[in-house]
Structures are given as C-alpha cells and as structure tokens.
Amino acid sequence: SQVPVIDASSLAEGRPEAMVDEVRDACSKWGFFQLTNHGVDPDITGEFQEHMHKFFALPPHVKDGIRRSADNSRGYFDDELTKRKRDWKEGSTKLKNTGSIPPSIPPSIPLYPIPLK
16 A cells, blocks of 8 residues: 555646545545645745754654643644544644744744745
8 A cells, every 4th residue: 555646736727626536535544645746846845844854853842842732722742642542643733923932942943834925
C-alpha cells in the first residue's frame, strides 16, 4: 500500500468536483493524502518544512510553553486519542497573534500564519 497521491491541477482548471471522490476516499481509508500540482511555490513549502522541523526538534518543555488548553484551542499538542489510545504524533496549530510568545521559543520559528499571495 502507498499513501494516496491526489493531483490538484483540476482546481486551477476550475473543476474542483474532479477531486471530490479521490479526497473522500483517501480521507476515509487513510486519513491523509499527498497533494501534488497545488500551485504553492516550492520556496514557501520548503521554508514551511524547515520551520516545522526546527519547531518539533525543540525540547518538550519549550513546546509546552504554547500548549493547547481548555481556554486556547491553538498551539502545541501531543496528547490526542484515537479509540481511547494515545496517538503517536505531535502537532501544532498556528497561534492567534496576541504578541505573547514565550521567550523560550526561538524568534527564527514563526508561530503565526503568514499570508500567502
């Protein structure tokens, strides 16, 4: 088996319905997929991957500084459950720009969404 690969060129052609069944099938059977021909500049995706690797390489106590909570649905998490079993993953959702990033997070790692052109 191989992770599903979905070609997004139909979006640029104005035919999003061409992908609906593929996306539904991939999400139902796998829970994720690889999207190709999406039109996002490779420099942007490369920069994203670089920052992602830097963030997840930080020590746990540093990432805990922006942990999700009952009061804040955005931030770092490593405690999601599937069928009452802890997932083997870490994740982070972009923070709202409140200006309150803990000083332990290096400034070279952007935590807020950056607008795409």
